[in-house]
Amino acid sequence: MITIAVDAAGGDHAPAEAVKGAAAALKNPGIKLVLLGNEAAVRAELDRIPGCDKTRLEVVSAPEIITNDEHPAAAIKAKKNSSIVVGLNMVRRGEAAAFVSAGSTGALLTGATVIVGRIKGVDRPVLGTALPNAKGFTFLADSGANVDAKPQYLAQYAQMGAVYAEHILGVANPRVGLVNIGAEQGKGNELTKEAYPLLEAAGVNFTGNVEARDIPLGAVDVAVCDAFVGNVILKYTEGMAGAMLGMIKKELMSSALSKLGAMLAKNAFRRLKKSFDYSEVGGAPFLGLRGLVVKAHGSSESRAFEAAIEKCALFAERDIVDKTERLLAKTAGETQAAE
């Protein structure tokens, strides 16, 4: 039985959506869930769900709340009874294989790094995001953890990302690209120039540099970059999608003929808008820890929590910690042998 801790106090719709998502996720018979938050509120919410089987569902009181405005490190230190700190401690002690939270990103990432131990060989855990592209998704790592990265971090992101993409996202032999300003080796800034040979030696299907123009076309399955560049790509995707759909609307309203066209194509536009909304995808995994920590979007609804919990179950079932550790050890050994 795999135990997964779920933050029922974080996010815009707490505790209702987290609780509903957890109840739905129990259809997987191999998991047990621990809901963290205001115990009375969580139990009240559970009572509202018809036919909810509570045999594999525990509620643990974690009444303190960390808000988005608090300084992450200080809040983690001060609020030992917050759902975030309690959940991360469960992962640290091995009482839970994973923790899902829609609470403060800063507190969750800082807390995870401080409280949950890292996989051997990992310098920095990495936040990944499944970024929509024309064909499906690009797993973007780092999308938010370390804004100033060292070359070896990028090589480790490639390894953690490749294992996750293959075993959790189901991409066979995922193509890993280094986000860069030119396709040829030798292009780039100091960071990417030094990272290139490390990615070549990382034991992944490294396909070389990937230029930003080729990411939305689906040129790679895993795109590796520092968190500054990753954040720019993530936010720019959101901005461009919004701006373009706005411009399309304006263009279409400019003539009676195109206005009619727009009406006829209304559903197609709605689907398109949805397909570029990365918050729909349900949770960004924080990789490199001895357990999975998933940051769910603040506005997550029950379906997103359910999807995140499903990923946590897969993560434990498929021994991702072990697989990652072995890949890191293999190349660390090779690097030492070559020295």
Added chain:
Amino acid sequence: MITIAVDAAGGDHAPAEAVKGAAAALKNPGIKLVLLGNEAAVRAELDRIPGCDKTRLEVVSAPEIITNDEHPAAAIKAKKNSSIVVGLNMVRRGEAAAFVSAGSTGALLTGATVIVGRIKGVDRPVLGTALPNAKGFTFLADSGANVDAKPQYLAQYAQMGAVYAEHILGVANPRVGLVNIGAEQGKGNELTKEAYPLLEAAGVNFTGNVEARDIPLGAVDVAVCDAFVGNVILKYTEGMAGAMLGMIKKELMSSALSKLGAMLAKNAFRRLKKSFDYSEVGGAPFLGLRGLVVKAHGSSESRAFEAAIEKCALFAERDIVDKTERLLAKTAGETQAAE
């Protein structure tokens, strides 16, 4: 009379489009043009233009060609009679106020930095690009010159970009933003954290950090970043626009009704596609030199050359070198006074 040098040997359509663009630009009575390249080919092209007034048009032989595959620094050194080296030397000697080229970007930027002198106070010249947004354009600097930037470079980009946006692009009191991963001061990587106070003191209309999601919505007129981030934004814009238009097409073809809608809205889509093509805008200025060097897109047609030449004329008329130097000197003085 303002003299502008034009590379008639660079770009995909050389010399025809450069020569046609130059001939059209002569409708401005205040300019004189010097065409550089294979003299016979340029003259043959000129003879094909009906009623071309050659009194303000000189042809100078510069027969050597620098290709995109050559190492920029080596090519600049070896090919003294290339159109790029001859043109840059004209700017250096004050024989031309500006130089427009659609040739090798690397050779042009390297050559400009080595051959043409910098404005006093400028550490690194910067490449700017007018990036399309939902309301017009964002002047993105640096979009390709220095991949590893120091904080003071970013402050100087802000100053050069603000002067250019105000006096050449016609934006009154342009809003200058620092591309960053959060809106509040204190967010960012080492580079942007250190650059923030320098931009505050730069004597421009600094509106603080700008997140990537707000750039396509037109939140700032000048967006400041290092060339790695700038290149990612530029190329990602291209990739996203292409991917989204492809997805729209696919969505619209999915039902008979939406297919009809697409047909009715065909012209609207064509306009939209054009509005996100930054190569249409006609040339990226390389700022911070004692003269203007404009990199025209390799696929530039005559209209793009004409537009670039018009900007060169404005640049000289409005004493941009002088205005930039004064702004840089003013804040350099203030910084010294504050120390």
